[in-house]
Amino acid sequence: MIAEVIVDVAAHPIDRPFDYAIPNKLEPLTEPGMRVKVPFGNRKVLGFITNIKQTTELDSAKIKPIHELMDVVPVLTPELLELAKWMKEKTVCFEIDALQVMIPAALRAKYEKRFVLKASLEEIAPQLRPFFAKRPFVRASEAEEFFSQLKKEMDKGTIMADTDISQQTAVKKVRMIHIADSLEQLEAIEIRANAKQQLKLMEYMKANVGRAIESAQLQKEAGTTLPTIYSLVDKGAASISNMEAYRDPQLLAQIEKKESLSLTPAQQQAFDAIRRSLDTSRTFLLHGITGSGKTEIYLQSIDQVLKAGKEAIMLVPEISLTPQMTVRFKERFGDMVAVLHSGLSAGEKYDEWRKIQRGEVKVVVGARSAIFAPFQNLGLIILDEEHESSYKQDDSPRYHARDVAIWRSEFHQCPVILGSATPSLESYARAQKGVYELLVLEKRAQNQPLPNVEIIDMREELKKGNRSMFSVPLADAIRERLEKKEQVVLFLNKRGYSSFVLCRDCGTVMQCPNCDISLTYHRSTEMMKCHYCGYDEKVPTTCPECESQHIRFFGTGTQKVEEELAKVVPEARVLRMDVDTTRNKGAHEKILAAFGEGKADILLGTQMIAKGLDFPNITLVGVLSADTTLHLPDFRAAEKTYQLLTQVSGRAGRDKLPGTVYIQSYTPEHYAITLAKDQLFEPFYDQEMAMRRASGYPPYFYVVNIQFTHEDLMTVSEYAEQTVRYLNSQLSPSTIIIGPSASLIARVNNRYRYQCLIKYKKEPKLSEVLQQLIKIYRTEWLRKGATLSIDMNPTSVM
Ligand SMILES: Nc1ncnc2c1ncn2[C@@H]1O[C@H](COP(=O)(O)OP(=O)(O)OP(=O)(O)O)[C@@H](O)[C@H]1O
Numbered sequence: 001m002i003a004e005v006i007v008d009v010a011a012h013p014i015d016r017p018f019d020y021a022i023p024n025k026l027e028p029l030t031e032p033g034m035r036v037k038v039p040f041g042n043r044k045v046l047g048f049i050t051n052i053k054q055t056t057e058l059d060s061a062k063i064k065p066i067h068e069l070m071d072v073v074p075v076l077t078p079e080l081l082e083l084a085k086w087m088k089e090k091t092v093c094f095e096i097d098a099l100q101v102m103i104p105a106a107l108r109a110k111y112e113k114r115f116v117l118k119a120s121l122e123e124i125a126p127q128l129r130p131f132f133a134k135r136p137f138v139r140a141s142e143a144e145e146f147f148s149q150l151k152k153e154m155d156k157g158t159i160m161a162d163t164d165i166s167q168q169t170a171v172k173k174v175r176m177i178h179i180a181d182s183l184e185q186l187e188a189i190e191i192r193a194n195a196k197q198q199l200k201l202m203e204y205m206k207a208n209v210g211r212a213i214e215s216a217q218l219q220k221e222a223g224t225t226l227p228t229i230y231s232l233v234d235k236g237a238a239s240i241s242n243m244e245a246y247r248d249p250q251l252l253a254q255i256e257k258k259e260s261l262s263l264t265p266a267q268q269q270a271f272d273a274i275r276r277s278l279d280t281s282r283t284f285l286l287h288g289i290t291g292s293g294k295t296e297i298y299l300q301s302i303d304q305v306l307k308a309g310k311e312a313i314m315l316v317p318e319i320s321l322t323p324q325m326t327v328r329f330k331e332r333f334g335d336m337v338a339v340l341h342s343g344l345s346a347g348e349k350y351d352e353w354r355k356i357q358r359g360e361v362k363v364v365v366g367a368r369s370a371i372f373a374p375f376q377n378l379g380l381i382i383l384d385e386e387h388e389s390s391y392k393q394d395d396s397p398r399y400h401a402r403d404v405a406i407w408r409s410e411f412h413q414c415p416v417i418l419g420s421a422t423p424s425l426e427s428y429a430r431a432q433k434g435v436y437e438l439l440v441l442e443k444r445a446q447n448q449p450l451p452n453v454e455i456i457d458m459r460e461e462l463k464k465g466n467r468s469m470f471s472v473p474l475a476d477a478i479r480e481r482l483e484k485k486e487q488v489v490l491f492l493n494k495r496g497y498s499s500f501v502l503c504r505d506c507g508t509v510m511q512c513p514n515c516d517i518s519l520t521y522h523r524s525t526e527m528m529k530c531h532y533c534g535y536d537e538k539v540p541t542t543c544p545e546c547e548s549q550h551i552r553f554f555g556t557g558t559q560k561v562e563e564e565l566a567k568v569v570p571e572a573r574v575l576r577m578d579v580d581t582t583r584n585k586g587a588h589e590k591i592l593a594a595f596g597e598g599k600a601d602i603l604l605g606t607q608m609i610a611k612g613l614d615f616p617n618i619t620l621v622g623v624l625s626a627d628t629t630l631h632l633p634d635f636r637a638a639e640k641t642y643q644l645l646t647q648v649s650g651r652a653g654r655d656k657l658p659g660t661v662y663i664q665s666y667t668p669e670h671y672a673i674t675l676a677k678d679q680l681f682e683p684f685y686d687q688e689m690a691m692r693r694a695s696g697y698p699p700y701f702y703v704v705n706i707q708f709t710h711e712d713l714m715t716v717s718e719y720a721e722q723t724v725r726y727l728n729s730q731l732s733p734s735t736i737i738i739g740p741s742a743s744l745i746a747r748v749n750n751r752y753r754y755q756c757l758i759k760y761k762k763e764p765k766l767s768e769v770l771q772q773l774i775k776i777y778r779t780e781w782l783r784k785g786a787t788l789s790i791d792m793n794p795t796s797v798m
């Protein structure tokens, strides 16, 4: 038998499976979807079996055997293997990348450098012998000190360098103690009268005949120690076994079950439409204003699916959204829910994934990659906040979870729900055309009014002499809420700029030496850091250009806002939520829980607090600067600004207390801001669509972004130019090719970046042309140190 294997070798010019012989003894065990270790060139690499067949066209004498089967049960279902082929085609990626992204990191290939002994122990240098005494190989990390000696041995041929796949043992094991089944058996055991500890444990065991208990738990309950347990085990009072266990990622210990709410008429109508279509691959766009009760519709739809014996995937955009959402799902579905997001450790993710694979859970709540949950009987897929750009992966495979969801829904004949208060233009346009079915919730769940939104012209504030980042009305409103013991959310739209270090005398801004970007100032460590390559250095005391001592940080990071805020309302208790304060595991949950319990008056944060928060006591939301996303050189700038403002405004007045929002802006007349004021989505949609039509951007045109990098500026621009010439000669005349031009950040990590853009309406040859381009790249440019990335339907073109 022959296995077709997709190997983990990225640089190969042609992306295709390779044939390997299945050794006889492995034959009955081998199935498609399993991981294997196979020889490739003079290395061993990881691969995935995608097919098993009887014959090969290759010379059977030359065909190499599979080295090792790495799974007992396939990690990929036939459906996912098929999906990978589709992703390769649609996103122009390597099939191996598509396969790897579908499984938890713990199962992905990890290669380990090591040194293998090729002679007898006596033949190598004495200092090296202890290393090889135990095993015939040594890991590179273990022998760092002896590298020069190892090199000498390698020259002699007594030791060889090698890489191997390290199999991670990610399964957690716990020690179980099984107390003997019969009381007689226990009573027959003799214990010396002075062995107090053993006697005490024996009493416990007699009261718990036949029980199996985790060792740690037993030690706690019986007030005993492991040696004592072992001595009774030796006497035959109990037996020990190791049992596989799951890590529990839930910081939220006890969650009580909650019943479903009775739906409002509007919710009922949307729910009925979904319920009627549970056996079809229909896509719904649930457009409901903030606080309109979309989540309740998700929950009740999933309930229907579970009753029909099927499974559901619930996607949320970011980890910060997950805690509240997770709680709501656990309240409703208890142990049926697995959670998958980037805040979990690799082991925790692997455990959650195994629960899905084994059918022990029926629902998964997770971020983007949870779309690959290996359910086999899917009944519903939901994308909450479907407009979020985090649903698109920004490195290979550059897939969009929405596209994958729709592919899987066709495979399983089940519906997809795309939910949002601010749908993406693409989705809304499809709903207008009838490709998606539009469901609308126009009112908040309990008829609460939308918050009253005020736009504040910061230019006027400046004219009045207010140089602070808080306008007078916002500062007054904050004070008023503090008096009434209500809560405030302050939102800093930080994307696109942050604090940098500037010399006030000569104007020099501290730049990263490797990238064309300024360094970001980190107050807690007094360091300046490059967010692109990780370079960091201490803030200098004098300017490196003019030696002035007036070198300061500039800009508005959250820390700076926090300081200013303390001047406005010194008595306020403030919680800050940004990249810095959420670095530790579980930090999101803790901050949000503290705020929910009223332990702070003000929650100050970046993008991560803009959506999902559902706290009854928030009555004021302040947006410190609405403009930062608006002026980014990107065709989605207005859309993103509108979405953000709507989302963040929606955090106010969700319960009984009415909400107010202040949006501060230097361009208050921009339509993205004026229309966000009243959450007027349709007018915004119409206006933005007109802009997109005029400038030839999605959803009127499809866009492909092609980016090159190279250490040498001339080389990279040369490749980009060749590409543009090639595209022009191949693609149809109605297709527009823009560029080549240097990217917005023209150099990262000492590599120059160039890009070009394809805009097309219909381009039957596109896939073929791009494949050809990739082939040129892989056979020529790659060897000369270039990288090429192709992004189909990019979320941004910066
Ligand atoms: N049928 C209902 N009866 C009573 N309360 C409801 C009902 N549906 C939803 N709610 C409540 O209304 C609030 C808002 O609902 P939910 O969070 O589901 O809205 P959403 O549309 O998902 O909001 P957003 O998009 O702003 O996050 C919640 O506190 C929820 O418990």
Ligand SMILES: [Zn+2]
Pocket: 512, 513, 514, 515, 530, 531, 532, 533, 534, 535, 748, 749
């Ligand atoms: Zn850098």
